[in-house]
Each structure stands twice: as structure tokens, then as C-alpha cells.
Amino acid sequence: MADFSFTRRRAILLLSLTSVILITMDLRGSSVINFARSTFGVVFRPIESATKVVTRPVGNAWNGITHYNDVVKENHRLNDLVAYSEGSTISAIASVREAQELLSLNGLPTLAGIASCTAQVVGQSPSNFTQTVEINRGSECGLKVGMPVLNAAGMIGKITDVYNKRSVVMLLTDPGYSLAVKVVNIPAPTTTTTVAPGTPVGDTTTTTSTTTTTTLPRVTTTTGIPGFVPGVTIATSSTSTFAPLPGEVTVPTGDVGPNQPGKSTSSEITVPPGLDVPLRETGALEGRGISRTPIVRFVENQPRFGAVRIGSPIISAGGATSLAPPDIVIGSVSRVVNRTGTLGPILEVTLAANLKNLNFVRILLYQPSSERVVAP
């Protein structure tokens, strides 16, 4: 009995020690572990492929039973979406080309200048706690750990493991995912300020483009610059004595827009080009698991940036240390959780890409400038 207990204790101790050693080696990036995984992959892939062929009818039957209604609904929705998108696609392509030309002319980096590799998703992680997919391209295609992966809709994740002919992609929803992003705040709806004839001196009526009528108190301002009234961004002589609502941009009446650089208006103030260019603020996108949407933290609470609107686009920020180049579409703001004090809001993000139905993906062969090896 004593021998038996000793043997049992020794076996358990041995198993525990082996586990700890293996975990430590893997966490420290041991090449032995990587080699073992890679070799196992080579041996296991044929078995897996054969099993996939054999069990496909079972999987299809299961999906037919459980997802038939969803597929029909999805088909109807996609038909509508295709019809809706066809018209706008051509103009969108033209806009993107123009934007890329402009960026190139100004010597700014564009996504078009980054080489890429197309791959197909061949499997997803069988775990409930990590969100990864496997693709059928690896180091033979020039892939490296950290490279961004996107599909037609936008970014889906980054490469975390690279083998010879396959790679593992960590999805944006994985709790371990983090990326610097920009929040492009949609400008507030433009407000047209008009002075109704015969309005009493005390109050003024402002008619907004959303047909809301508000009564504003009269504001008395003083300035030493002729024709300039503080608080009014652009003003004609007839409306310059009334301050706009906070966050609003007033425009002159008539057909002259507020943002037409180079065009002459009756205003005494020169309009700087790009006045209503959407404001941007950076933050960090973090995944929260498959059942929850990713969030953006560390968005500064700046008065100039204003309140973040639902639907504001989220794009990658780029930078010397970021693993992704700038301006890759990630998604849009679906919910804003405001916090007290100087803490910025937390933004919940609806991803542009549908991570449940991934097939072909594109890996940008991009490395941040801080990680590029400079040739001697």
C-alpha cells in the first residue's frame, strides 16, 4: 500500500512538473514547442482532412436542421443588400481612388501601396475561450506574426502563429486582442440660422435643418475686430450678433456653403479649408470574447471632439508601433457608455466584418517601422 501511494504520488508530481515545464517553455517562446506543434500539424492534417470528408454529411445535416431559417433570412437580407449596394459601389470606388491619389500626391502612405497575400479560412478554434481561425497560408507567403488580416468588409484580426503552410489568426473579438484605433466623430447636423423679419429685439427664432424650432436668448458680445463676433464661426452681417448652440456650426443663408475654400462669400472672415472635416480621437480597441462586442477605451473627454455619436466609424490609427497601417475600417460605434470625471467614454463597436462567416481573407504584409529590419 505504501509503495502504491508512493507511486501514485510520484506520478502526479511528475505530471504536474511536466505541465509546468511545458507551460513555462511555451510562454517563453521556446522553439522546441513551436517545432513540436508544427510537426504535429503536418502529421495531423491528413487525419483531420479525411475526417472532415467523412463527417461532412453529419455537419451538413446538423446545419440544415438548426440553421435553415437563418440561412433563408440571410439570403433575403443579402439580396436586398446587393441591390442597395450596386449603385453606390461605383462611386465609392471612384472616391477611394481619388483619396489614394491624393494621399500618394502628398507622400502619405496608402493601403494600396502595401503588398498582401490572399488566404482561405480552413478552420476555427475548437475552444470556447479563444477566438482564432486557421488560414491556409504561412511563412511561405511571407506572413509574420502580428500582420493585420482583413476581408472585404474590414479588419478581422491579426496573425498570432505562423507555420510553413498555415497560420493562426486571432480575431478582433478575442479577449487578448488590442489595437490603436481612431474614432471619427460624425459632425453634428448643420444648422441654418435665419433671422425672421420683424422679430422682437429680445429673442430670436432659429430654424434648424431638422425643422426644430428653438428660441435663443440674445447674446451681447464685444470685440475689437471689425466684423468679427466671438462664438460665431461663419456669419453674415445679418446674423452675426447671435451665438450658435454649443457644438453647432452656423452657415450663411442662401446657396453659399460653409466649407468652400476659395469661394468668395460676403463674410469678413476667411473660412479655413476643411472646416467640417470629421474630428478624430484615438483610443484602444479591445476584444471581450465571442458573446460580447469589442470596446474602445482611452478616448479622451475633449470638448472640441464633443460627444461621440452612434454610428461613428472606427478605423485603425496606424503609427510607428502599431501592428496595422492607418485607415483600415474596423466598424462603427454601437453604444456609448459615458463615465464621470475626466474618464473618457467607453465605446461599444459593431464590427464591419462578419466574423461568423469568414472565407477568403487578405493579409497585409505590413510591419510597423519600429519592427522593420534595416538592410545594412
Added chain:
Amino acid sequence: MIDQVLLFAENRYTRLVLVGLLVLSLQTTVFNDMRPFGVCLQVMVLLAASAGLARGSDVGAIAGFIIGLLYDMVLTTPMGLCAAVFATVGYLAGVGQSLVYAPTWWSRMLLGSVASAIGMILLPIASTITGATGILNAHVLFVALIVGLFNAVLSVPAERLCRWALTEPAAAR
């Protein structure tokens, strides 16, 4: 030389590795597609629990370790993490079985289910200990419940499979 090869091929743990590879291929294909309530079914943890139920806690721990190691090869979690967790699952299933007087098919089913659920709770805990963040939340309990329920259904055939695989070579002959 041939005798040694035959002896190795007849070893019960060699048989377990072959069975484990087969089940792993099922795990990464058909059970990966079938996700009832959004939860990926875990037959590898069931295999570890069944080994404990079939051959006791000692063999269960070693078998669980081997099965976990196979699973670690295809996951992105640190190597050895599933091995440690599955070894615990196999050991606990064996201990649970030894505590039951005159075990029946339904008691084994219950034990397989509970051991699988415990494994599904231990796995995110172990991942958190090794540095993973954001996975230890209430969703873990839901995953454990679903995995436990479905593994209860499959536990009887899985236990028979493990009983066959872990038979001593002499007894098999």
C-alpha cells in the same frame, strides 16, 4: 527489435494516443461545426473523464494528461495547460467513480458530465493563471452546463471506448 516495436504497439497508452487522434479529428471538424447554443462541444475532455471512469484515478490522470497534450497541439493556449486540466479531470472522475458503491450506467453518465463541467471551469481558471485576460466570466458557467449536458449523452460510448483502449495487453489477448 520487432518484439520491442510490437510491445510498444500493444501498449495501452499507444492505443490511447491513436484513439485520441481520432477523437481530436472529430473535435476539430464535426464537433467544431456543431455549436448548440453557441457552445463548442468538448469531446476531448469527455475522453479524459471517461478514462478515469473506466480505469480509475491513476490511469485517468495519465490518460487525461496525454489527451490534453494532444489537444494542446492544435490550440493556441500554452502547451501543457490542457494537459494539466485534463489530468485533473481524469483523476477526479476516477476518484468519483471509486466513491460510488455499485456504479451503474447512469451514475457513470452523471460523473462524466460533472467531470466535464469541472474541466470547462478549470480551463479558463488555468488560462487566467497563465496570463490570459477577459475569459473568466459568467459565460464560463453556461459553457460548463452545455458541455456537461451533451457529454452526459456521449459518456457511455466514450467510457466503453476508453475501457477498450486502456486494457492491459495481456488481458486484450
